[in-house]
Amino acid sequence: MKNIRIGTRDSQLAMWQAKWVQSQLTKLYPHLNFELVAMKTKGDKILDVPLSKIGDKGLFTKELELGLLNNELDMAVHSLKDMPTLLPPGLVISACCEREEPRDVFLSKNGVLLEDLPSGAIIGTSSLRRKSQLKHYRPDLKFMDLRGNLQTRWRKLQESEMEGIILAAAGVKRLGWEERITQILPESIMLSAVGQGSIAIEIDEKRSDIADLLSLINHTPTEQAVRAERTMMRRLEGGCQVPIGALGQTVEGEIVLRGMVASLDGTRLIKADAKGSDPEAVGIEVANKLIELGATSILAEIR
Numbered sequence: 001m002k003n004i005r006i007g008t009r010d011s012q013l014a015m016w017q018a019k020w021v022q023s024q025l026t027k028l029y030p031h032l033n034f035e036l037v038a039m040k041t042k043g044d045k046i047l048d049v050p051l052s053k054i055g056d057k058g059l060f061t062k063e064l065e066l067g068l069l070n071n072e073l074d075m076a077v078h079s080l081k082d083m084p085t086l087l088p089p090g091l092v093i094s095a096c097c098e099r100e101e102p103r104d105v106f107l108s109k110n111g112v113l114l115e116d117l118p119s120g121a122i123i124g125t126s127s128l129r130r131k132s133q134l135k136h137y138r139p140d141l142k143f144m145d146l147r148g149n150l151q152t153r154w155r156k157l158q159e160s161e162m163e164g165i166i167l168a169a170a171g172v173k174r175l176g177w178e179e180r181i182t183q184i185l186p187e188s189i190m191l192s193a194v195g196q197g198s199i200a201i202e203i204d205e206k207r208s209d210i211a212d213l214l215s216l217i218n219h220t221p222t223e224q225a226v227r228a229e230r231t232m233m234r235r236l237e238g239g240c241q242v243p244i245g246a247l248g249q250t251v252e253g254e255i256v257l258r259g260m261v262a263s264l265d266g267t268r269l270i271k272a273d274a275k276g277s278d279p280e281a282v283g284i285e286v287a288n289k290l291i292e293l294g295a296t297s298i299l300a301e302i303r
């Protein structure tokens with residue numbers, strides 16, 4: 001039986017996602033064997049530094065990408081959110097799977113809603129995007145850096161003086177932690193990260209055999225939404241570690257995209273939206289509107 005190697009990180013969430021892809025492919029192609037190959041990435045090894053300070057593109061993807069280029073893997077499964085907007089030459093995203101809930105959630109230690117937290121309450125997050133938007137919404141909150149996989153973050157919440165943490169709903173749901181969610185944060189307070197909630201499968205562009213297999217698990221509305229988001233991000237030249245948020249949705253056959261750029265202290269926060277049928281054009285339009293509103297100077301300050 002032909003063996004197809006699926007590369008993944010070895011965190012619990014990454015393994016869940018890779019197993020999900022493996023089971024979808026096994027159902028579609030029962031005559032093929034899909035093997036999981038788990039690897040550690042630089043982002044899994046350096047755990048004491050906020051990602052924004054490591055400043056390395058492809059922190060969670062590079063080892064898997066090398067595996068693709070060296071022909072040790074036939075495909076790599078990633079959280080699309082962790083993928084840089086520009087991929088290494090020769091590699092492509094071959095499929096985007098149907099998106100889970102794209103928004104962020106608040107997990108509060110004592111079940112207190114974000115709006116009811118006392119002044120000075122400490123929130124755990126290392127994400128500049130989450131911090132900036134929360135500072136904008138509640139300038140009176142305090143922050144503590146929080147990295148590591150989801151299990152580690154949940155444990156640190158219990159053990160520290162933090163009142164709550166912000167996580168992606170998608171990861172929380174995939175780990176079966178729905179009952180730990182205090183509230184889903186509305187888009188008006190917290191716009192999610194580009195690609196959040198979608199699982200992407202990366203391959204060597206020469207592997208048309210693998211691309212053919214994956215065409216059946218691509219989800220076109222998700223692909224179009226994230227294409228618009230990633231185009232916006234690329235135009236703004238934002239890596240994953242800048243306070244940029246975006247959410248694309250298909251509404252009645254059109255792509256609607258909302259984008260956000262914020263300063264680190266949350267005092268400046270700009271938003272723009274656009275809709276249309278061409279995801280790339282919509283992405284560029286939102287980026288241009290944000291630039292018009294001052295995105296370039298906000299982002300320049302952060303870089």
Ligand SMILES: NCc1[nH]cc(CCC(=O)O)c1CC(=O)O
Nearest residue numbers: 079081167168170171196197198
């Ligand atoms: N930055 C790590 C990361 N990458 C993808 C997810 C969750 C799953 C997803 O968004 O697809 C998470 C955890 C989080 O931000 O809470």
